[in-house]
Amino acid sequence: MTQQVKITLLDGSQREVARGTTPAEIAASIGPGLAKAALAARIDGELVDIGRPIEADAQLALVTARDEKDALELVRHDYAHILAEAVQALFPGTQITFGPATDDGFYYDVAPPADHGPFTEDDLPAIEAKMREIIAADKPLRREVWTRQQLIERWAGQGESFKAEWAAALPDDEELTVYWSGSDWLDMCRGPHLASTGKVDPQAFKLTRVSGAYWRGDQKNAMLSRIYGTGWLNKKQLDAHLLRLEEAAKRDHRKIGQEMDLFHLQQEAHGSVFWHPQGFVIWRQLEAYMRRAIDDAGYNEVKTPQVMDARQWEQSGHWGKYRENMFVIPDEVPNVEDEGPLVSDEAEWMALKPMNCPAHVLIFRQGIKSYRDLPLRIYENGCCHRNEPHGALHGLMRVRQFTQDDAHIFCREDQIVDEVRAFCALADRIYKDFGFTYSIKLALRPEKRFGSDEMWDLAETELRNAVIAAGLATEEYGWEELPGEGAFYAPKLEWHLTDAIGRTWQVGTIQSDRVLPERLDASYVGEDGARHRPVMLHRAIFGSYERFIGILIEHYAGKFPLWLAPVQAVVATIVSDADEYAKAVVEKLRGAGIRAETDLRNEKINYKVREHSLGRVPNLLVVGRREAEEGTVALRRLGSDEHQKVMSVDDVIAQLVAEATPPDLR
RNA sequence: GCCGGAUUAGCACAGUGGUAGUGCAGCGGUUUUGUAAACCGAAGGUCGCGGGUUCAAAUCCUGCAUCCGGCACCA
Numbered sequence: 072m073t074q075q076v077k078i079t080l081l082d083g084s085q086r087e088v089a090r091g092t093t094p095a096e097i098a099a100s101i102g103p104g105l106a107k108a109a110l111a112a113r114i115d116g117e118l119v120d121i122g123r124p125i126e127a128d129a130q131l132a133l134v135t136a137r138d139e140k141d142a143l144e145l146v147r148h149d150y151a152h153i154l155a156e157a158v159q160a161l162f163p164g165t166q167i168t169f170g171p172a173t174d175d176g177f178y179y180d181v182a183p184p185a186d187h188g189p190f191t192e193d194d195l196p197a198i199e200a201k202m203r204e205i206i207a208a209d210k211p212l213r214r215e216v217w218t219r220q221q222l223i224e225r226w227a228g229q230g231e232s233f234k235a236e237w238a239a240a241l242p243d244d245e246e247l248t249v250y251w252s253g254s255d256w257l258d259m260c261r262g263p264h265l266a267s268t269g270k271v272d273p274q275a276f277k278l279t280r281v282s283g284a285y286w287r288g289d290q291k292n293a294m295l296s297r298i299y300g301t302g303w304l305n306k307k308q309l310d311a312h313l314l315r316l317e318e319a320a321k322r323d324h325r326k327i328g329q330e331m332d333l334f335h336l337q338q339e340a341h342g343s344v345f346w347h348p349q350g351f352v353i354w355r356q357l358e359a360y361m362r363r364a365i366d367d368a369g370y371n372e373v374k375t376p377q378v379m380d381a382r383q384w385e386q387s388g389h390w391g392k393y394r395e396n397m398f399v400i401p402d403e404v405p406n407v408e409d410e411g412p413l414v415s416d417e418a419e420w421m422a423l424k425p426m427n428c429p430a431h432v433l434i435f436r437q438g439i440k441s442y443r444d445l446p447l448r449i450y451e452n453g454c455c456h457r458n459e460p461h462g463a464l465h466g467l468m469r470v471r472q473f474t475q476d477d478a479h480i481f482c483r484e485d486q487i488v489d490e491v492r493a494f495c496a497l498a499d500r501i502y503k504d505f506g507f508t509y510s511i512k513l514a515l516r517p518e519k520r521f522g523s524d525e526m527w528d529l530a531e532t533e534l535r536n537a538v539i540a541a542g543l544a545t546e547e548y549g550w551e552e553l554p555g556e557g558a559f560y561a562p563k564l565e566w567h568l569t570d571a572i573g574r575t576w577q578v579g580t581i582q583s584d585r586v587l588p589e590r591l592d593a594s595y596v597g598e599d600g601a602r603h604r605p606v607m608l609h610r611a612i613f614g615s616y617e618r619f620i621g622i623l624i625e626h627y628a629g630k631f632p633l634w635l636a637p638v639q640a641v642v643a644t645i646v647s648d649a650d651e652y653a654k655a656v657v658e659k660l661r662g663a664g665i666r667a668e669t670d671l672r673n674e675k676i677n678y679k680v681r682e683h684s685l686g687r688v689p690n691l692l693v694v695g696r697r698e699a700e701e702g703t704v705a706l707r708r709l710g711s712d713e714h715q716k717v718m719s720v721d722d723v724i725a726q727l728v729a730e731a732t733p734p735d736l737r
Numbered sequence: 738g739c740c741g742g743a744u745u746a747g748c749a750c751a752g753u754g755g756u757a758g759u760g761c762a763g764c765g766g767u768u769u770u771g772u773a774a775a776c777c778g779a780a781g782g783u784c785g786c787g788g789g790u791u792c793a794a795a796u797c798c799u800g801c802a803u804c805c806g807g808c809a810c811c812a
Contacts, residue, residue: 189740192806282807283740290809294740297807329748338785338803393812426812460738460810461803469811558812609812646769673769681773695771707772715772 147172176301209269210253342471375430467621491537510549
């Protein structure tokens, strides 16, 4: 066996070193600066410890803070370990389980000691302080390969039942490693890690919250305490992140919804929205916009029943697969006597619709359809109810009553690709009108599903091919396939929007379904005169009006483009002598279709400017004696640094009318 | 549904066993004001709901509801 190995560095240069030389040593031989900066290495592409001996000829890349993605992953992973060590140091008897890096930090799931109860946020300051001690101690992190037997014995011996279970379950072909922190603490971990605990910045992390989390993500298992932190390379990054969180909190649609008087929620109807006049203006604009879009795209709008017999839901399969999310209603006159149960034991059941698809099939089934009728696109602003778990409800984003922009396209096999492509184009146009970029994902068959494997193969292939044909299955569109995430009846293409501050939201979807037409016996007469099954494409672009408006509120931070703004202009007076003039201006604005209000209150103009600015009114038209005499207004635009502009009323109206035109009508 | 936290005036919040408070909004008055908060006054509460402990409960205990942060769920 040769004692030398050949190392190829990033710049292509090569050097011979003794077998077992570490990347750290090579970094040191290149220069002290690099030795200090090197956090880890990639050997033949694999991310490894800086102290990992090199055993064969290899390509070597040294990882420094400049390789931000790798570096963040490494430090976050280290923070997670230090967190676990700190918790065990402070709370002996705590069991550790699992602690990965996340998108902006890390967490560790731990089981508190029997006498302690779950950890709370009150515990965090002490844990943070202990973590800083461990970082200050700069304990070397040392990797060792162990056998499964060693691991199980060690964990079982320490009373770490979760780790022991985990060690026993790890796959046979995996090299099992532990990392020592100094000589007194170790965790089972795949690595890699930095060379020592002192390599992370003690000022660049913060423990943020504590929550419950099930062991191995399964509801049937024990509930652990999950301690979350955010972690970065340096304090500047941490501060920037904390600032971003503050900015995101300011955009919270629940907060803005209250500030702008758009909607409210209350406990007597939890999970269902009370839309206020201002909020419903936005809804109406979206509804009108969507109607124009679907009219153009050859859809037919329908309206279907809110409540249908349970037998219908049994036939569609929802009763079996979806009942726990449905609101059921006895089909019986309730008992009006004081005594006795509200409904009898013999009551038949009905259910509020959780989806619109069965009703659309029932419309399709009326009369005989021929191949000439296809593709038939049935659209509905469909109001659905789903009995969501209480813990899932969240503002407008997750509600129990919502209205989908839902349509079902009944078509032949050979029409699927064209229909999906047309849908891609429609979705593209609509999302761009709102200023979103997006990525497309294909969610593949879930475990709990209807239909044969052949059918799923076919359906998945069709959707994939359609996206490829549309030229969207590319990196630019974030193309990705997500195993196990499809609906129970069909795979789905998903559109994930990216909003103004970089967060993503899954909204649009199209799914190709052969199950429901079969179950509800939908058919058409083909050219051959025989009966055939249509394929059914389920599709939505907003997803639900509620959620889409929630997303828009956060995307625009409440500063809606003019066509969506609840109040488009306020005419505010400086002196009461201008009241009559202000009223006349508002009349003219309204006559031109602008949503305008007067503000004649007995307040200083400073006060009115401040109030309407905070209220996110896009245009403030200030009028005093001068404007009243000259027939002008002083236009002050929200978010504009420039000063007011004095304009004639007609010019202002022309400008606002142009700006308030919905994007599809421009 | 699970873990933790919260719930006090329209809103934001203070109040740890002894007469429920502050700011803003709203209401009344004064002021007629030129681009991000004029001044004065009066009013506003079943302290989420139920039960318990206590001479006395917003405050302690308990059950429930809703909300918040996660987990699980998300057709």
